[in-house]
Each structure stands twice: as C-alpha cells, then as structure tokens.
Amino acid sequence: MDWYEALGLLLGSIMFLMALGMPVALAFLAANILGAWIFMGGERGISQLLNNGLGSLTSFALVPIPLFLLMGEIFFYTGLGERMFNAIDRLLGKLPGRLSYVTVIGGTGFSTLSGSSMGSTALLGSLMVPEMNKRGYKKHMSIGPILGTGGLAIIIPPSALAVLLATLAQIDVGALLIAGIIPGLILACLYIGLIYVQTKIDPDAAPAYEVSPMPISAKLMLVLRDVVPMMGVMVLTVIGMISGFFTPSEAAAFGALGVLILAAVFRCLTVEAIKNSVIGALKVTLMAYLIVFGSATFSQLLAFSGASSGLIHWATSFDLAPISMLLVMFGVLLILGMFMEQISMMLLTVPIFFPLAASLGFDPVWFGLIMLLALEISFTTPPFGLLLFVMKGVSPPETTMREIYTAAFPFIGCSLLLVVLLILFPQLALWLPG
Amino acid sequence: EDTISAVHAFPETLIYTKSFLKFVDEVNEAGQGVVRIDVRGGPEAIGMFQQADAVRDGIVDMVYTASSFYGGTVPEKDALVASNITAVEARANGGIALIDQIHQEKMGVKYLGWFDSGVCYNLWTKDAPKLDAEGNLDISGLKLRGNAVYNAFFKDYLGAQVIDLSTTDVFAGLERGVVDATGWTQIGLIDLKWNEFLNYRIEPCFFSTDLGVIVNLEKWDSLSDESKKILQDVAIAHEKSSVEEMRAKRDEDFAALEAGGMQVITLEGAAATNYLAAAREKTWDRMKGLMAEAPQGDGNYDTLISHFYDADADK
Amino acid sequence: MRLLTRAYDTVLYAMASVAAAMLIWLMVSIVISVLMRNAGFQPYAWLFTSSEYAVLYLTMLGAPWLVREKGHVHIELVTATLPAAMQRLVSRGVALACVGVSLILAWKGLELVLTNIARNDYDVRAYYFPRWMLTISFPICFSLMAVEFARFVFGKELLHSGQAGVHE
Ligand code: NA
Ligand code: NA
Numbered sequence: 031m032d033w034y035e036a037l038g039l040l041l042g043s044i045m046f047l048m049a050l051g052m053p054v055a056l057a058f059l060a061a062n063i064l065g066a067w068i069f070m071g072g073e074r075g076i077s078q079l080l081n082n083g084l085g086s087l088t089s090f091a092l093v094p095i096p097l098f099l100l101m102g103e104i105f106f107y108t109g110l111g112e113r114m115f116n117a118i119d120r121l122l123g124k125l126p127g128r129l130s131y132v133t134v135i136g137g138t139g140f141s142t143l144s145g146s147s148m149g150s151t152a153l154l155g156s157l158m159v160p161e162m163n164k165r166g167y168k169k170h171m172s173i174g175p176i177l178g179t180g181g182l183a184i185i186i187p188p189s190a191l192a193v194l195l196a197t198l199a200q201i202d203v204g205a206l207l208i209a210g211i212i213p214g215l216i217l218a219c220l221y222i223g224l225i226y227v228q229t230k231i232d233p234d235a236a237p238a239y240e241v242s243p244m245p246i247s248a249k250l251m252l253v254l255r256d257v258v259p260m261m262g263v264m265v266l267t268v269i270g271m272i273s274g275f276f277t278p279s280e281a282a283a284f285g286a287l288g289v290l291i292l293a294a295v296f297r298c299l300t301v302e303a304i305k306n307s308v309i310g311a312l313k314v315t316l317m318a319y320l321i322v323f324g325s326a327t328f329s330q331l332l333a334f335s336g337a338s339s340g341l342i343h344w345a346t347s348f349d350l351a352p353i354s355m356l357l358v359m360f361g362v363l364l365i366l367g368m369f370m371e372q373i374s375m376m377l378l379t380v381p382i383f384f385p386l387a388a389s390l391g392f393d394p395v396w397f398g399l400i401m402l403l404a405l406e407i408s409f410t411t412p413p414f415g416l417l418l419f420v421m422k423g424v425s426p427p428e429t430t431m432r433e434i435y436t437a438a439f440p441f442i443g444c445s446l447l448l449v450v451l452l453i454l455f456p457q458l459a460l461w462l463p464g
Numbered sequence: 465e466d467t468i469s470a471v472h473a474f475p476e477t478l479i480y481t482k483s484f485l486k487f488v489d490e491v492n493e494a495g496q497g498v499v500r501i502d503v504r505g506g507p508e509a510i511g512m513f514q515q516a517d518a519v520r521d522g523i524v525d526m527v528y529t530a531s532s533f534y535g536g537t538v539p540e541k542d543a544l545v546a547s548n549i550t551a552v553e554a555r556a557n558g559g560i561a562l563i564d565q566i567h568q569e570k571m572g573v574k575y576l577g578w579f580d581s582g583v584c585y586n587l588w589t590k591d592a593p594k595l596d597a598e599g600n601l602d603i604s605g606l607k608l609r610g611n612a613v614y615n616a617f618f619k620d621y622l623g624a625q626v627i628d629l630s631t632t633d634v635f636a637g638l639e640r641g642v643v644d645a646t647g648w649t650q651i652g653l654i655d656l657k658w659n660e661f662l663n664y665r666i667e668p669c670f671f672s673t674d675l676g677v678i679v680n681l682e683k684w685d686s687l688s689d690e691s692k693k694i695l696q697d698v699a700i701a702h703e704k705s706s707v708e709e710m711r712a713k714r715d716e717d718f719a720a721l722e723a724g725g726m727q728v729i730t731l732e733g734a735a736a737t738n739y740l741a742a743a744r745e746k747t748w749d750r751m752k753g754l755m756a757e758a759p760q761g762d763g764n765y766d767t768l769i770s771h772f773y774d775a776d777a778d779k
Numbered sequence: 780m781r782l783l784t785r786a787y788d789t790v791l792y793a794m795a796s797v798a799a800a801m802l803i804w805l806m807v808s809i810v811i812s813v814l815m816r817n818a819g820f821q822p823y824a825w826l827f828t829s830s831e832y833a834v835l836y837l838t839m840l841g842a843p844w845l846v847r848e849k850g851h852v853h854i855e856l857v858t859a860t861l862p863a864a865m866q867r868l869v870s871r872g873v874a875l876a877c878v879g880v881s882l883i884l885a886w887k888g889l890e891l892v893l894t895n896i897a898r899n900d901y902d903v904r905a906y907y908f909p910r911w912m913l914t915i916s917f918p919i920c921f922s923l924m925a926v927e928f929a930r931f932v933f934g935k936e937l938l939h940s941g942q943a944g945v946h947e
Contacts, residue, residue, distance in 0.1 A: 052873050090831050277642050336504065377506060381477055535901075536903050628824060758899065
C-alpha cells in the first residue's frame with residue numbers, strides 16, 4: 031500500500047467515526063483495530079495494540095495531570111477559588127474581561143513552573159471556567175485564554191518537550207530553553223491584546239461591575255486575606271521546584287497538598303468538597319487517559335504503516351526556496367499535529383527536518399523554536415488537539431465542542447502571528463541565548 | 465527477494481541507531497536481489513518496550529534493541545551486561561551461539577548479532593567524589609539517579625540513595641540538584657548535554673552495552689539459505705567493525721569532555737577490584753535466580769560466565 | 780435478575796472507587812518519596828513504580844463507570860443536523876459499534892493475559908513485575924465497557940443528546 035493510501039485509510043476512518051458521534055477514545059480504538067489488522071498482520075496486531083497502549087499508559091509523565099486537576103477542583107469546591115475571584119472582582123470590577131487577563135497573567139506565571147501543557151490547562155480550566163461562567167463570561171472569553179496559555183507551558187522553560195527536542199536534534203538544550211523566553215512573553219502579550227480587542231468588539235462577552243469605592247486599607251486587607259494565600263500556594267510550588275526540592279513532574283502533588291492544607295486552615299475542607307473534587311478530577315482524567323491510550327497507538331500506526339514518513343518525504347522532496355521550504359515543514363507539522371501525539375511527531379520529523387534546515391542555512395535554535403511553536407499549536411488544533419478535550423472535560427456540561435473550537439482559533443492565530451514575527455525578526459529568539 | 469521489516473529501539477539520531485542503520489545499508493548492499501531490510505522506524509512506530517513482543521509475535525521481522533528490555537524472558541542477557549569482553553571474542557568462543565540458542569528456545573527469535581559491544585558504563589558526578597581510607601568510593605550524601613539495569617549494584621554494594629528519573633527528566637534533575645550523579649555509557653553524555661552539569665567521571669568502568677539484533681524465528685526459517693548467509697556474514701562483520709567505531713567515538717567523546725573540564729577519578733588496587741567484582745556478581749546473582757525460576761533451569765550458568773567473562777582481562 | 784443487576788452495579792461503582800483511591804495515591808506516593816529524599820532517606824523504588832502502574836489501573840477501572848456517566852467526550856457537529864428519528868438510529872448504531880470494539884478488545888485482552896501467564900512475561904522496571912497482573916485490567920475494563928455501551932443500544936436512554944448539538 032502506498033503512503034497516501036495508508037494515510038487516507040487511517041485518517042478517513044477516524045474522521046468518519048468521529049463525525050458519526052462515536053466517543054473520541056473509542057473512535058481511536060476502532061481505527062486502531064482496523065489499522066492493526068491491515069498493517070500489523072491481522073489478529074496478532076490487536077494484541078500488539080493493547081501492548082502499545084499498556085506502554086503509553088504506564089508512564090510517570092502522565093501523573094501530573096490528575097493532580098493539577100485535583101488542585102483546581104479543590105480550589106473550586108472548597109470555595110477558596112470563589113473567595114479569590116470575588117476579591118479580584120471588587121478590586122478590578124470596572125475592567126472589562128479582567129478574569130481573562132488574570133487567566134493569561136496567572137497562566138503565564140504558572141507556565142514558568144509547569145512543563146506540562148495538559149497539566150497547566152487542567153489546572154486553569156478547572157479553576158477558572160466555573161468561576162467565569164458564574165460571572166456571566168461568554169465561553170470564548172474563558173476557554174480561549176486557557177487554551178492559549180496552556181500551550182505556553184512548552185515554550186517557556188522549564189519544558190520537558192523542549193529538552194527532548196534539543197536532545198533529539200543535537201542542539202544546545204540551554205539555548206533552546208532560553209530562546210523560548212522572549213517569544214513566550216510576546217505570545218502572552220498578543221493574548222492580552224486579543225482579549226482587549228474581543229472585549230471592545232463585544233462588551234457583553236465579559237461583563238464589568240460597578241465597584242463601590244474602597245479605602246486603600248480595605249483593599250490591602252482584601253488582598254492579604256483572599257488573594258495572597260491562594261497565590262502563595264502556587265508561588266511556593268514554584269519555589270519548591272526552582273530550589274530542587276522536587277522535580278517539575280512532582281510539583282503537582284505538592285500543589286494539591288498545599289490547597290488541601292490551605293482549605294483546612296480556612297475551615298472549608300468538608301468531606302463533601304473532597305469527594306466532589308476527587309470525582310471531578312477523576313472524570314476528566316479518565317476521559318483524557320483513555321484518549322491517550324487510543325491516540326498514542328494511532329500515532330504509532332501512522333508511523334509504522336509508512337503513512338506519516340511518506341507524507342514528510344513527499345512534502346520535502348520539492349526543490350523550493352528556503353522560506354517556502356520552512357512553510358512546507360511547518361505545514362506538515364500542523365497537519366500531523368492534528369492527528370498525532372507530540373513526542374511521536376518529534377521522533378519522526380527531527381531526523382529529516384533538522385538536516386534539511388541546516389542545508390537551507392537556518393539557525394538550529396531558531397528552527398527548534400519554530401518547531402516547538404508548531405507542537406504547541408498542535409495541542410489545540412481541531413479535531414484532535416488533546417487540550418481541547420481536557421477543556422471539554424472541565425467546562426460546564428452544556429459547553430459544545432463547536433464553542434471550544436471557535437474559542438481556540440483566535441489564540442492559534444496569535445501563535446501563527448508569532449511565527450511570522452520570528453521569521454521577520456529572528457533576533458527575538460536568538461538575542462537572549464546569544 | 466526476501467524482505468525483512470525492522471524497527472529500532474532508540475531515536476534515529478542516537479549513535480547506536482546510526483550503527484544499526486549502517487548494518488542495514490551493508491545488508492542491502494550485499495544482498496541486492498536476494499534480501500532486503502525495510503526499516504519501518506524507531507520508538508515512534510512501536511514503543512521501545514513493546515518491540516521485543518512485536519518481533520516475537522511476528523508483527524515485525526527484526527528488532528534492534530537492548531536485551532535488558534526483555535530481561536524477564538531471557539535473564540541470560542545479564543551475561544552480556546556483566547561481560548568484560550567484546551562480541552568478537554564471544555563470537556569466536558561460542559558464547560554468541562549459546563545466546564542465540566537460548567533466544568530460540570525461550571523467545572522464538574534468532575539472535576543475529578551483538579552490536580556496539582566493548583562500550584562500558586561509568587559513574588558520573590557533579591561534585592568531586594569522596595574516597596574512604598582504603599580508597600573505596602564513599603557514596604554517602606550523593607543523590608544518585610537509578611535505573612533497572614544497575615540498581616542492584618548501586619543499592620546493594622554502594623548503599624546509594626537511588627532516585628528513579630526517566631531519561632528525559634535527568635537534565636532538569638541535574639540542573640536543579642534533584643540528582644547529582646548518574647550512571648551512563650562511556651559515550652552519549654555529550655548528546656544528552658548532561659556534561660553541562662557533570663564534572664567527574666569515575667573509573668574503572670563497569671558492565672557492557674547489550675544491544676543486539678533479533679529476528680522472528682519463523683521468518684528466519686522461511687528465508688533462503690543465501691539470504692541467511694548474507695545476513696549472518698554481514699552481522700558478524702558488523703559486530704567487529706562496530707566495536708572499533710564505538711571505541712573511536714568513545715576516545716573522541718572523552719577528549720571533548722576532558723577539554724571541557726571533565727575530571728577523571730580512578731579507584732586503585734583492591735578498591736577497584738572490589739568495585740568491579742560487586743557490579744559483576746550482583747548481576748550474576750540476579751541472572752542465576754531468574755534462570756532457576758524458568759523451566760529450562762540454570763544449567764547454562766557456568767558456561768555463560770566462562771564465555772562472557774575473562775578473568776585475565778581484569779588483571 | 781434484579782439481584783444480578785445490583786451485584787453488577789456494586790462491582791462497577793467499587794471499581795470507580797478504587798480508581799478514585801488511586802488518584803489520591805498518586806499524590807500521597809509522590810509526597811512521601813519527595814519528603815523521604817529531602818530528609819536524607821532512600822525513597823522506596825515501589826513508590827515511584829506504583830504511581831506509574833496506578834495510571835494504567837485507574838484508567839481501566841474507571842472507564843466503564845465513565846461510560847455510564849456519559850463522560851467520554853464525543854462530537855455531535857455532524858449528527859446534530861440529521862432528523863430526530865435518524866439521530867436516534869445513528870446513536871444506537873454508534874453505541875452498538877462501541878460494544879463491538881469493546882468486545883474485541885476484551886477478547887484479545889484475555890488472550891494477552893493467557894499468553895503473558897504461559898510465557899511467564901515480566902514488566903521490567905525497578906522490579907520484575909508479572910505482566911499478566913497489568914494486562915488483566917484489559918478484559919475486565921473492556922467487558923464492562925461493552926455492557927455499559929449495550930445499555931445505550933437497548934435501554935431507554937441514548938448515548939447522544941439529540942438536542943441539536945447542545946450536550947456534546
Ligand atoms: Na496558542
Ligand atoms: Na514551562
């Protein structure tokens with residue numbers, strides 16, 4: 031079978047099943063059964079599929095996700111989150127879209143601690159969406175910024191994905207990590223600009239309040255009592271990581287523990303709150319993990335069948351000008367990113383793209399950062415961006431996938447704009463490491 | 465023409481994978497019109513730890529992997545891990561033939577060749593390692609990153625605090641001081657950039673890499689005699705040439721590391737002997753225990769050791 | 780029959796509770812091992828390994844319950860445009876396909892367990908852990924998932940909302 035037939039068959043079957051409304055995880059499993067049957071020699075291929083799933087699910091890299099979810103859910107169900115956001119409302123109520131800004135600023139801060147986009151989205155989503163929903167924010171104002179900042183986690187150091195990319199591509203790890211700082215901050219600024227534009231176009235999307243004037247001492251009191259302790263948990267988690275007390279992968283456990291302790295101190299830790307928090311975190315975790323179980327194997331089938339490598343070789347076989355070639359490579363990453371998991375994508379493309387980039391005269395660190403941006407975008411591209419499903423899990427039940435997709439697009443646009451900026455001004459990436 | 469599908473355990477950019485891909489090229493060159501290896505990819509095609517089952521079940525015909533990844537099925541692989549000789553000697557003295565026979569019996573795969581041998585492991589540390597009055601390595605206070613292959617040695621002999629970290633987490637772990645020492649092969653440290661944090665290499669080196677090519681037995685039996693001969697001949701030639709290439713790469717890496725400030729601390733006399741003996745014997749003990757549990761028993765134990773360990777070489 | 784249903788429900792919810800306990804275990808095991816390490820003790824390797832295995836177990840033990848809770852995300856962008864009668868048919872058809880997928884995986888999962896036992900396979904990490912003790916989670920998970928999806932084929936309730944894409 032030629033690569034484009036294999037690609038058509040695998041992508042066609044999964045798109046068809048998803049369009050019918052089959053649960054995403056089951057659609058992956060069904061497509062895997064079909065693919066394993068054809069490409070892995072019939073029945074025994076299905077056993078291999080289960081073995082592969084076993085391998086992808088017994089991984090420490092997945093551990094932070096449920097713990098960040100738990101952290102967010104405890105914030106929500108104990109009312110600690112509400113306290114903090116009420117305080118922010120009373121302080122900044124007049125600013126339209128204030129919680130969207132809080133999401134971007136808080137999320138960017140949080141990205142500097144977390145290397146996990148899924149974990150970051152899980153925490154922000156479970157923490158912010160219910161609160162913003164209660165306050166009358168339209169869906170795209172809550173979901174969009176969270177999806178955007180979730181992706182920042184892999185651009186701004188620390189980032190396990192960036193370390194892996196640098197290692198695979200044999201480029202300087204430190205340089206790639208540092209190169210991500212300025213573009214990461216620019217991206218956060220683009221998000222803030224986007225929110226400003228969105229609130230100008232539709233002021234009702236994020237309602238403003240009349241704030242009664244408050245003496246400065248009352249404001250200070252409010253900050254000290256309702257904002258500092260909650261922020262403190264996050265700050266302590268960052269400090270614990272930077273000081274080497276625990277690794278980024280272990281940070282989530284201490285974050286969750288910190289919120290538990292805080293809730294106990296504030297006397298709002300009820301059995302009911304704990305139970306609801308665990309159930310909430312469990313539901314999203316189960317949904318996301320079963321999709322990981324299916325999609326990891328789907329990625330492997332795309333590779334094993336030769337479908338994805340065929341696409342890569344075909345797309346890079348044309349003799350084009352450097353800039354066109356860059357766009358071709360970026361396009362391939364975007365297409366693969368719609369269906370594949372990030373690590374598989376790196377393993378597949380790095381051996382082909384980096385030598386090609388070198389022959390075209392691109393700076394490897396700069397090219398590595400462009401590639402990281404493509405990977406970041408692929409977390410949120412429909413139909414299969416994993417963050418979209420995490421978002422679906424933490425959003426109120428009436429949220430539709432269509433709303434989540436539409437919320438994601440403007441923020442994907444910001445990332446694309448950043449890529450253009452990096453092409454025009456490579457110094458944005460190369461100035462700090464240089 | 466016979467076609468053989470193949471996958472490799474490590475990413476394509478890693479030195480060991482490049483060595484395997486060179487073997488593939490050599491086979492495809494020598495086997496024109498007779499036999500051809502079709503590489504389907506690395507861990508992105510079939511997970512690193514699932515490849516052994518895949519070749520056993522015939523999903524793929526050939527796999528290049530570390531035998532430690534299927535050590536539950538073939539515990540005899542520890543003879544290679546604790547070896548102090550290379551594939552050239554083990555091929556000549558019948559050691560590899562015995563390993564092949566065991567692979568066929570216990571796993572239903574043909575052991576075609578032990579590649580990239582002659583590379584051993586060092587302990588690498590951030591701070592200057594301490595030695596006690598007798599010159600033994602004093603590991604107290606060291607935060608050592610562990611791994612299934614050398615945990616028995618690190619914990620039981622050195623009494624170290626072993627911290628399990630995945631390879632991708634080690635960089636961040638070293639950066640922040642979660643760990644300050646790790647075992648690793650002589651080559652590859654630069655590729656992982658761990659040399660940014662590690663400053664000392666402790667000699668002597670212990671253990672050996674255990675990377676090999678295994679082929680599904682049914683597939684092997686179905687090949688023409690001509691194909692089999694080409695594959696086996698090229699594999700034996702590659703066993704030899706890869707030893708030389710890895711040694712050249714090691715010398716190159718060591719020179720680059722030392723130019724970058726890496727210091728070498730060497731254990732002397734009885735301290736070195738005890739250190740190596742412990743690495744070896746803890747591994748042999750594990751092998752004997754697991755062999756005894758299998759229906760085939762541990763009858764091959766002494767033969768294996770005599771084929772893969774040369775006491776004179778340690779003197 | 781009633782008794783059987785009650786027993787089945789008990790099993791389903793008990794599995795979900797174990798999954799919830801494992802989620803908490805993830806936090807506890809990491810906190811213990813970090814505290815031990817920083818206090819200068821050697822953290823038990825099983826603390827780390829158990830959290831890796833917990834990820835698999837909690838997924839497999841909780842997934843059938845999540846089917847009942849309709850928590851496995853699906854997309855109704857296309858089907859929402861169909862007429863109501865057609866939507867019901869498609870919904871039951873999709874649930875039936877899910878039963879099929881689950882049954883295939885339950886059956887192949889059972890085969891895998893038997894193979895692992897026959898071959899005496901181990902999962903090699905810090906310890907040599909019998910592989911069948913991991914793979915046994917497959918037939919259990921997928922057979923219960925088949926039952927849960929079957930409820931949406933034959934039962935009163937539908938898997939999909941049918942409300943023009945609102946409850947996707
Ligand atoms: Na983005
Ligand atoms: Na980060």
